[in-house]
Amino acid sequence: MPCEFTDIIYNPVWIVFTLILAVVVRSQRKGSWNPCDCPVQLKGKTAIVTGANTGIGKFIALDFAKRGARVILACRSETRGTAAAKDIQQRSGNQNVHLQLVDTSSLDSVRRFAARILEEEKELHILVNNAGVSGIPRGITEDRLEASFATNHIGPFLLTSLLLDLLKKSAPARIVNVSSVNHFRGKVDFSHFRGENLTYLLDTVYNHTKLHNVIWTNELARRLKGTDVTANSVHPGAVVTEIMRHYHWLLRLIFNLVGLFFLKSSEEGAVSVIYCAVAEETLDISGKYFDSDCSLKLPALAARDPAILAKEYEYCERITAGPRTAGDASDPDTPPP
Ligand SMILES: NC(=O)c1ccc[n+]([C@@H]2O[C@H](COP(=O)([O-])OP(=O)(O)OC[C@H]3O[C@@H](n4cnc5c(N)ncnc54)[C@H](OP(=O)(O)O)[C@@H]3O)[C@@H](O)[C@H]2O)c1
Numbered sequence: 001m002p003c004e005f006t007d008i009i010y011n012p013v014w015i016v017f018t019l020i021l022a023v024v025v026r027s028q029r030k031g032s033w034n035p036c037d038c039p040v041q042l043k044g045k046t047a048i049v050t051g052a053n054t055g056i057g058k059f060i061a062l063d064f065a066k067r068g069a070r071v072i073l074a075c076r077s078e079t080r081g082t083a084a085a086k087d088i089q090q091r092s093g094n095q096n097v098h099l100q101l102v103d104t105s106s107l108d109s110v111r112r113f114a115a116r117i118l119e120e121e122k123e124l125h126i127l128v129n130n131a132g133v134s135g136i137p138r139g140i141t142e143d144r145l146e147a148s149f150a151t152n153h154i155g156p157f158l159l160t161s162l163l164l165d166l167l168k169k170s171a172p173a174r175i176v177n178v179s180s181v182n183h184f185r186g187k188v189d190f191s192h193f194r195g196e197n198l199t200y201l202l203d204t205v206y207n208h209t210k211l212h213n214v215i216w217t218n219e220l221a222r223r224l225k226g227t228d229v230t231a232n233s234v235h236p237g238a239v240v241t242e243i244m245r246h247y248h249w250l251l252r253l254i255f256n257l258v259g260l261f262f263l264k265s266s267e268e269g270a271v272s273v274i275y276c277a278v279a280e281e282t283l284d285i286s287g288k289y290f291d292s293d294c295s296l297k298l299p300a301l302a303a304r305d306p307a308i309l310a311k312e313y314e315y316c317e318r319i320t321a322g323p324r325t326a327g328d329a330s331d332p333d334t335p336p337p
């Protein structure tokens, strides 16, 4: 008896099997923690989310707005930022959602942003460093920094440093850094910050920047001990967002197709970040790395090495210190070995 291929494909058993598989896979994408079951309210609290006009950041900001927070969307595009603010106001019913422009790849822009925040805000309780890029071509910024490192790491370093006193004053406060599982594949080489010794193959550079996110967060947490300000890094999961926009169209197509069934939506990707930023259970946790299912996980070895942590902080401070006075001995161009 010949058995046609189409008979197998259209066999109801297979259809049912595929449907069940899809349901199981989908349910796996959701973590065990559900923001809707979390009663925490944020009335009277102020939160900043960078890169909040799309993707994961937008859903983080929407959640904070629904909980009644004053939310500041820190975005680089006025058009996209304004549209997101309107949308979040509408969906949350909270009018206290505002746009402040910042380009995290520019130290000057970060300084001006921080100055405005310090002038206008009396308190700051949550800072989410979410803005990030992946797969952008080699570029050197006006600060002579490699573009991916400037955007994902050094700009956010300066932003956090400049807002630290306000966070401390407003304690309890939380700093959440959106990192990535990709950090496990990153390597530490401080000459990368100036664009040296880098190969631009797929997500190599992105992986390095995400490792530095975790290293810096851990050092920051160590320095914040005893202040009631916590700092953690979070992996949102593999999420279908605009993050692939700089990759080849074929890669993007595969990502989106696979994403349809197996990857998280932006709303689902925001969950582990929201957990880290608002849940009661995470109030006292600091210097940790949260996996996409909200569980704690050990980060890469380099992110737990005190010598690397110390070098990281020292070099980031040196690089972001601004114009030097004549005779200043600290040379911002010599990376630590
Ligand atoms: N998607 C994933 O699978 C995944 C996995 C692990 C970690 N992450 C991390 O999650 C975070 C959010 O990514 P996403 O997936 O939501 O990507 P996305 O959809 O591309 O959103 C990135 C956001 O960052 C903003 N941004 C980029 N460069 C900026 C700059 N120089 N200054 C200010 N804002 C800037 C973008 O603004 P514009 O719209 O104006 O460009 C956008 O709002 C990133 O840190 C990413 O590394 C994502």
Ligand SMILES: *[C@@H]1O[C@H](CO)[C@@H](O)[C@H](O)[C@H]1NC(C)=O
Binding pocket: 129, 152, 153, 154, 155, 156, 157, 158, 160, 161, 175, 176, 177, 212, 213, 214, 216, 217, 218, 220, 231, 232
């Ligand atoms: C988050 O990571 C960026 C990049 O490593 C860093 O510059 C920034 O200060 C970090 N913020 C916190 C809270 O760790």
Ligand SMILES: *[C@@H]1O[C@H](CO)[C@@H](O)[C@H](O)[C@H]1NC(C)=O
Binding pocket: 181, 182, 183, 184, 185, 201, 202, 203, 204, 207
């Ligand atoms: C970057 O990290 C991802 C996730 O761990 C990995 O699949 C990829 O191969 C890494 N890329 C490089 C070039 O190491």
Ligand SMILES: *[C@@H]1O[C@H](CO)[C@@H](O)[C@H](O)[C@H]1NC(C)=O
Binding pocket: 189, 191, 196, 197
């Ligand atoms: C990085 O590049 C510089 C020259 O651009 C070189 O002197 C240095 O040894 C390189 N570092 C590593 C770790 O390869």
